[in-house]
Amino acid sequence: MHTQVAAKRVADSEVEQFQTIMPNHLNGAGRVFGGQLAAWIDVVGGIVATRHANHNVTTAAIDNLQFKEAVYENSIVVLHGKMTYVGKTSMEVRVDSFVEDLSGERKLVNTAYLVEVALDDDGKPVQVPGLICETFQERAEWEAGERRRELRKQRRREAF
Structure with a gap:
């Protein structure tokens, strides 16, 4: 029997995370290590997808890690994640990364799109809720x- 999963709004799973850049980052x-930012992006994307699916998820892909602004020690990094698209078992999450200065002004560092797949208790893909786009x-x-x-x-077809 096929179970219908109730759709959710984008705002239902939206996440914002803040990081202070320490010497170990x-x-x-003397700039933020790209791998560190990628790890934070992956965490935020996973949290958004988990909140949307109400299941554990795995990251299938991350698109586009181009660094538009340098990030230095003591900077505040803001990561904002939200659901953008859903398929049957997969979801696309957008994570925008910003550097925030002392005045509160934010400059975009990176925009990444992640593909997350919802998993059941046996680690198999499971259906996700639809997405209600309100704006x-x-x-x-x-x-x-x-x-x-x-x-x-x-x-994938072209083995790119």
Whole structure:
């Protein structure tokens, strides 16, 4: 018997996380180590997907790690994650990373899209709730998510 899962709003699983950059987060050039930022992005993406699916998840892909701003010691990094698109068992999460200065102004460091897959207790993919897009921006993200999903399929076919 097929069980229908109630849809959720984007806001139901949205997450914001803050990090202070400490000396152990830096690379040899005195900037935040990209791998550290990638790990925080992965954590935020996983939390958003877990909250949406009400299941454990695994990261299947992370798109686009281009660093637009340098991040230095004592900076505040803000990671904002939200659901953008859902399939049957997979979900796309957008995580925006910002560096915040002492005045509270934020500059975009990176935007990443993660593909997360919901898992049942046996580690098998399980159906996820639909996504209710309430705003123009949320609907635009959904449509862009459909295009990104097709691009990912094309890349897999081409062994990209």
